[in-house]
Amino acid sequence: MQANSEDSGSRRGDSRPIGVFDSGIGGLTVVAALRSVLPNESIYYLGDTARVPYGGKSPSTVQRYSREIASLLLDGDAKTIIVACNTASALALPVLTAELPVTVTGVIKPGAEAAATATRNNHIGVIGTRATIKSGAYERAIHELNPQARVTARACPLLVPLIEEGWLQSDVTDKVLMQYLGPLLEAGIDTLVLGCTHYPLLRPAIHRLLGDGVTLVDSAENCAIAVRELLVREDLNASSGRTGHLQVALTDPPDAFLDVAHEALRLDIGEIELRSVSPAAAAA
Amino acid sequence: MQANSEDSGSRRGDSRPIGVFDSGIGGLTVVAALRSVLPNESIYYLGDTARVPYGGKSPSTVQRYSREIASLLLDGDAKTIIVACNTASALALPVLTAELPVTVTGVIKPGAEAAATATRNNHIGVIGTRATIKSGAYERAIHELNPQARVTARACPLLVPLIEEGWLQSDVTDKVLMQYLGPLLEAGIDTLVLGCTHYPLLRPAIHRLLGDGVTLVDSAENCAIAVRELLVREDLNASSGRTGHLQVALTDPPDAFLDVAHEALRLDIGEIELRSVSPAAAAA
Numbered sequence: 001m002q003a004n005s006e007d008s009g010s011r012r013g014d015s016r017p018i019g020v021f022d023s024g025i026g027g028l029t030v031v032a033a034l035r036s037v038l039p040n041e042s043i044y045y046l047g048d049t050a051r052v053p054y055g056g057k058s059p060s061t062v063q064r065y066s067r068e069i070a071s072l073l074l075d076g077d078a079k080t081i082i083v084a085c086n087t088a089s090a091l092a093l094p095v096l097t098a099e100l101p102v103t104v105t106g107v108i109k110p111g112a113e114a115a116a117t118a119t120r121n122n123h124i125g126v127i128g129t130r131a132t133i134k135s136g137a138y139e140r141a142i143h144e145l146n147p148q149a150r151v152t153a154r155a156c157p158l159l160v161p162l163i164e165e166g167w168l169q170s171d172v173t174d175k176v177l178m179q180y181l182g183p184l185l186e187a188g189i190d191t192l193v194l195g196c197t198h199y200p201l202l203r204p205a206i207h208r209l210l211g212d213g214v215t216l217v218d219s220a221e222n223c224a225i226a227v228r229e230l231l232v233r234e235d236l237n238a239s240s241g242r243t244g245h246l247q248v249a250l251t252d253p254p255d256a257f258l259d260v261a262h263e264a265l266r267l268d269i270g271e272i273e274l275r276s277v278s279p280a281a282a283a284a
Numbered sequence: 285m286q287a288n289s290e291d292s293g294s295r296r297g298d299s300r301p302i303g304v305f306d307s308g309i310g311g312l313t314v315v316a317a318l319r320s321v322l323p324n325e326s327i328y329y330l331g332d333t334a335r336v337p338y339g340g341k342s343p344s345t346v347q348r349y350s351r352e353i354a355s356l357l358l359d360g361d362a363k364t365i366i367v368a369c370n371t372a373s374a375l376a377l378p379v380l381t382a383e384l385p386v387t388v389t390g391v392i393k394p395g396a397e398a399a400a401t402a403t404r405n406n407h408i409g410v411i412g413t414r415a416t417i418k419s420g421a422y423e424r425a426i427h428e429l430n431p432q433a434r435v436t437a438r439a440c441p442l443l444v445p446l447i448e449e450g451w452l453q454s455d456v457t458d459k460v461l462m463q464y465l466g467p468l469l470e471a472g473i474d475t476l477v478l479g480c481t482h483y484p485l486l487r488p489a490i491h492r493l494l495g496d497g498v499t500l501v502d503s504a505e506n507c508a509i510a511v512r513e514l515l516v517r518e519d520l521n522a523s524s525g526r527t528g529h530l531q532v533a534l535t536d537p538p539d540a541f542l543d544v545a546h547e548a549l550r551l552d553i554g555e556i557e558l559r560s561v562s563p564a565a566a567a568a
Contacts, residue, residue, distance in 0.1 A: 048346050051335050056448075058537045061334050130539065162446040164340075172459050179456065189532045255414065 013236040014275060017044040017247070018227065019078025019102075021069045021150050024052035025258055026160070026197035027084030030107065031246065032265045033220035034082075038228055043246045044076045045084075050251035050277060054087040055129025059144050062131065066092035068277050070100060071247075078102060079236045082227060085221075086111075086195050090137035092273040103230060110222035111193050112141035116149065118215040119191040125184040125214075126153040128195030129160070138195055156180045157197075163198045169205060177202070177209055185210060193263070194218040249273035292382035297520040301531070302511065303327040303362025303386075305353045308336035309542055310444070311368030314391065315530065317504035317548045318366075322512055324522040327530045328360045329368075334535035334561060337444060338371040339413025339480070346415065350376035352561050354384060356533075362386060363520045366511060370479050370503070371413050374421035387514060392507035395477050396425035401451055402435065402499040403475040409468040410437040410499075412479030413444070436471045440464045440480075447482045453489060461486070462492055469494060470499075478502040533557035 018041050020031055025047045034043060037166060048054075048069050051154030054062050066088045073081055081104045083089045083096065096104045115124045126138040133155040142149050158176050167173045184192065192214050194200055200218045231237040238244060248269050262269060302325050304315055309331045318327060332338075338346050350372045354561050356470050357365055365388045367373045367380065373390030374454055380388045399408045417439040442460050451457045468476065476498050484502045491500060495506040515521035522528065532553050546553060 050341065052340075054338075056539055057334065061536045140377050157449055158442070158445050161442050165441055172456060175459065199474065252345045255340055 011237065011239045013079055013231065014238045014242060016077050016079035016236070017042040017166050019044050019046070019070070019073030019076065019081045021046045021048070021066075021073060022197055023048050023054035023065075023079070023087065025049065025250070025254070028201045028265055028267060029197050029218070030084035030223055032081065032267055033145040033224040033245065034227065036268070037221070038231075038244065039241045040240055040242040040244050041231070042238070044073060045055045045246065046072055047246045047248070047250045048277065049254065053129070054085060055131050055160065056137070057131060058158065058159035059131075062088055062091040063095050067099070070104075071095055072275055074100070074102070080105065080227065080230060080234070082223065083107065084108055084197055085172070085175060085222070086132045086197060088131075090128075090132045090135040090251060091149045103234065103251060105223065105227055105230065107219035107223050108137045108141050108195075109195065110226050111195060111217060111219035112138055114143060114219070114222045115191050115193045116142055116145040116218040118217055119149065120130055120282070121188065121190045121250075122146070122148060123152070123187070123189045125181075125189035125192040126188075126195050127156045127159075127180065127184075127192065127199065128153070130155045132195055137228065138193060152184055152189055154180055154184060159202060161195065161203050162199045162201045164189045168201055173202070173205055174209060177205060181206070185214070189214060191215045206275060237250070246270065247273065251275055251277050292381055292451065294424040295514065295521065295523045297363055297522050298526055299395070300361050300363035300520070301326040303328050303330070303354070303357030303360065303365045304368045305332070305350075305357060305372070305465055306369040306481055307331070307332045307338035307349075308333050308528045309370065309534070309538070312551060312553075313481050313484045313502070314368035314504045317552055318511065319528070319530065319551065321531070322515075322528065324524055324526045324528050325515070326522070326528040328362055329378060329410045329530065329532045330356055330559065331532070331534045332561065333538065337413070338369060339415050339441065339444065343375045343415075343419070343559055346372055346375040347379050349561075350380060351383070354380055356386075356559055356561070358384070358386070364389065364511065364514060364518070366507065370416045370481060370509070374412075374416045374419040384462075389507065389511055389514065391481065391503035391507050392421045392425050392479075394510050395479060395501060395503035396422055396429060398501040398503070399475050399477045400426055400429040402501055403433065403500060405472065406430070406432060407434045407436070407471070407473045407475075409436060409465075409473035409476040410479050411425070411440045411443075411464065411468075411476065412437070414439045414441055416479055422477060427487065431542055436468055438464055438468060438472055440532035443486060444480065444482045447485050451559060455563060457489060458493060461489060465490070466494065469498070475499045475501060504553065531557065533559045535559055535561050562566065
């Protein structure tokens, strides 16, 4: 059994934060789950708001952006990295895992595990950005756990803009949701993966429209539990008496959506740091 | 009077294209107007699809991106540059004008001129992205032409995603439009500036909802006319017998929206070139 350095009152994981990144600030839904599951851990969050959204961009561009943002987290001495963005998890997790000196956790696998556990009729729906759905990453992750499961996936590119506009309870949002979700409901899903870190903010509206017959799954809580296990396994968890803090950095000054996220998630965000990516020189 | 080199059959403006840029491919609405007004001119169009949209980003980031994209157009020997993006026109035109060795034309002033000419009751509505509206650029441009004009402006961040989803004729789009435009109509505007290069694709829906009492103005045609005058003034226009061609380059591979734009605009786009911005190294 591993020596427990907690006896000495401090651990080597104490001084290093968990690094979390997202294309924007939707990943704060994952931070909220981490704060609740791992209150002793400090978190360094980086949102690439200068280039948000990733969801409509190509795999090579999403990989390049993810590498850049992950290297900023490593500069901040991150002891592990969480890709709190479904698009980046779907498209960049293998390259990050291969290249980075710390363990990298995405949100696809935890979401797939939660869905495979929740479904009773073996028919799972998945919604996400165009890039996430096109990647087929959820289908693959679900089929690895349960080769018999049927997966019906649908890209919902209007949901992020609706959420960022703050229209969480609105006729228009209900109409858009029904246009996207109606076919999934008719196909007979009993479980729906909210495959984008913004979507938990629409959970009340989606639940109202789909009813109790469909279990809604998001990756945030499962991802936080996976990270708790990982830190113990790597002997990188912080001391239990410690109070973790949250540092948020963005690549572009925050806009109104930060208020929406702040209010809905009740996170104590504090002062926002501004980081820069992509120097001004352009390469042909 | 200036010597007319057209007599010799070719002019110094023949070999150099008009450079046009946009955050994405919405600026192709301006290209369509240029093709119609200036059929002899070649056009080099650059869409920054790797970082689209600009409309929610900060002035400093939009200025940096605009500089980078403009320098790619200059590498392509552009004889003049058109900023076919309302957000970049609103936020970056002064820095580009100050720094670049060629004349730079934005879309705000031509749109403001068209609106100031069209209004009968002196009350003009303006719709655009968050960044364009927040900049107040249209108000300033309209008030320079007509200090007495009343301007009512409204940010409409959902319209671009709706257009990119291809929902040009849809209940949802009508509902969103009425939520945005209803207050402008009640306020009594008789002219509406479509202050984003995507919006002309919604012109039929907007006209249907607002009726004949409101004149719709977009910058594209006025911008093309301004550029025609500019090229003659700078003796950079192409020979009248010449057939111009269109070269389109993007910073990220095109997605489905290109089909929407292609179909709606009937532009012969040909093969798309891929250009790269922002080298992989990240600066802290």
